[in-house]
Amino acid sequence: xxxxxxxxxxxxxxxxxxxxxxxxxxxxxxxxxxxxxxxxxxxxxxxxxxxxxxxxxxxxxxxxxxxxxxxxxxxxxxxxxxxxxxxxxxxxxxxxxxxxxxxxxxxxxxxxxxxxxxxxxxxxxxxxxxxxxxxxxxxxxxxxxxxxxxxxxxxxxxxxxxxxxxxxxxxxxxxxxxxxxxxxxxxxxxxxxxxxxxxxxxxxxxxxxxxxxxxxxxxxxxxxxxxxxxxxxxxxxxxxxxxxxxxxxxxxxxxxxxxxxxxxxxxxxxxxxxxxxxxxxxxxxxxxxxxxxxxxxxxxxxxxxxxxxxxxxxxxxxxxxxxxxxxxxxxxxxxxxxxxxxxxxxxxxxxxxxxxxxxxxxxxxxxxxxxxxxxxxxxxxxxxxxxxxxxxx
Numbered sequence: 001x002x003x004x005x006x007x008x009x010x011x012x013x014x015x016x017x018x019x020x021x022x023x024x025x026x027x028x029x030x031x032x033x034x035x036x037x038x039x040x041x042x043x044x045x046x047x048x049x050x051x052x053x054x055x056x057x058x059x060x061x062x063x064x065x066x067x068x069x070x071x072x073x074x075x076x077x078x079x080x081x082x083x084x085x086x087x088x089x090x091x092x093x094x095x096x097x098x099x100x101x102x103x104x105x106x107x108x109x110x111x112x113x114x115x116x117x118x119x120x121x122x123x124x125x126x127x128x129x130x131x132x133x134x135x136x137x138x139x140x141x142x143x144x145x146x147x148x149x150x151x152x153x154x155x156x157x158x159x160x161x162x163x164x165x166x167x168x169x170x171x172x173x174x175x176x177x178x179x180x181x182x183x184x185x186x187x188x189x190x191x192x193x194x195x196x197x198x199x200x201x202x203x204x205x206x207x208x209x210x211x212x213x214x215x216x217x218x219x220x221x222x223x224x225x226x227x228x229x230x231x232x233x234x235x236x237x238x239x240x241x242x243x244x245x246x247x248x249x250x251x252x253x254x255x256x257x258x259x260x261x262x263x264x265x266x267x268x269x270x271x272x273x274x275x276x277x278x279x280x281x282x283x284x285x286x287x288x289x290x291x292x293x294x295x296x297x298x299x300x301x302x303x304x305x306x307x308x309x310x311x312x313x314x315x316x317x318x319x320x321x322x323x324x325x326x327x328x329x330x331x332x333x334x335x336x337x338x339x340x341x342x343x344x345x346x347x348x349x350x351x352x353x354x355x356x357x358x359x360x361x362x363x364x365x366x367x368x369x370x371x372x373x374x375x376x377x378x379x380x381x382x383x384x385x386x387x388x389x390x391x392x393x
Contacts, residue, residue: 045259046243047174048072048165052267063262066254067246073165073239083170086160090181093148093157094365097188100143101372104191108379144218148188151218154225157185161232165239174240179345180362182233182278185226186286186338187366190331191373193293194218212301219294223287233278238270244350245271276345282337289334292327335370342366 049069057066144150148157160181164173171177194215249272250261270277299319306312346363 042258043247045069045072046247047240048168049243049246049259050239052242052246054267057262059262063251063254065263065266067250067261067263067267068257069243069259075166077168078163078166080169083167083172086167086173086177087171089156089160090177090184093153093181093184093188094369096146096153097148097184097191097369098372100147101191101369101376105372105376105379108376143192144194147192148185149192149222149225150188151221154185154222157181158225158228158232161229161236164232164236172240174236175350176359176362178233178236179276179278179341179349180366182229183338183342183363183366184369185229186282186334187369187373189222189226189286189290190334190338191369191376194222208304209301212297215297216294219290219297223290223294226283226287226290230278230280230283237274237276237278241271241274241350242267242269243271245273248273274348274350276341276348280337280341282334282341285330285334285337289327289330292322292330296322296327335373339367339370342370 046069049072051070052067053070054065054067057063145152147153160167160173161178164178167173167177173181246261246263246267249265250263252262254260254262296319299315299322303312303315303319306315342363346360346367349359349363
């Protein structure tokens with residue numbers, strides 16, 4: 001990537017390091033302390049700019065496009081304590097998601113072993129399955145309150161992303177934490193549905209209807225949360241990526257103002273250096289999965305009130321089509337897209353000095369959670385085959 005030559009600051013050529021791999025090292029290394037501070041202020045202006053203005057150039061040969069920052073984010077940065085709290089919050093959510101994912105793997109493996117025992121004719125197999133399921137209902141029912149997409153953590157995620165442009169001291173949200181937090185929300189929404197897995201065991205239509213309505217409300221709130229989170233994330237990262245492109249790909253400072261730069265190409269919103277966006281195909285695919293789950297549950301509610309057998313058969317066929325064909329395909333697509341995003345950010349995330357290992361570790365954790373979910377799916381298929389063996393036996 002080509003860097004500006006720093007002529008606005010009248011820096012010496014030997015004090016400039018255009019071959020550095022990171023933003024701050026390319027700009028301020030080997031410069032006097034005063035020049036470092038001034039250049040750091042200009043860097044902050046670039047990365048916090050929310051409106052770039054293009055004006056007529058006086059040198060169409062050397063400066064075809066002339067841009068300057070017209071306005072920046074209001075207010076200053078929060079103190080470093082807020083950055084640390086957001087980092088701890090994100091770490092806690094990851095650990096909670098990890099624990100519930102491992103718990104799900106263990107639950108499926110135990111259920112599969114019990115089902116296999118029952119299929120081979122050994123006593124107590126069915127009793128073990130029922131006891132394990134009944135013992136796990138409470139934990140799975142309460143799990144939805146603690147996962148990142150649940151009603152407790154989700155408001156704090158939205159608050160962090162909404163104020164993320166001011167969380168910019170130690171761990172800037174636009175640099176790493178923000179996209180990782182949003183991916184954690186997507187992974188949680190996909191991996192942990194809001195159902196209780198005990199609807200079939202409920203007695204009375206009122207209890208079933210109550211849990212169905214609660215499930216639908218949880219899913220719709222998660223959809224709303226993901227949509228808002230994607231918009232908040234873009235509000236953080238788009239100005240950051242735009243300023244990064246203006247800082248890294250412009251040819252020179254024009255010298256007319258602190259943020260005035262000359263470019264050989266048009267500066268687009270979000271820049272061209274990093275293509276990741278919150279409002280993306282991965283987000284829409286996750287929202288589509290949640291909407292399909294909601295529609296399926298609504299159809300099942302309607303099915304319980306149908307008296308016409310023809311209508312019941314039609315609705316049941318639609319539900320099977322959604323649950324057995326369309327939804328699994330869309331879920332698989334969502335996991336693939338989220339994995340691609342994580343790997344891309346791991347390889348191309350913008351970083352300051354010394355933050356490369358932190359970015360790799362952050363997005364590596366997201367990839368690790370996705371791998372665990374794949375293992376969970378494989379275990380689930382094994383459990384289905386074990387149940388089929390019981391039926392055949």
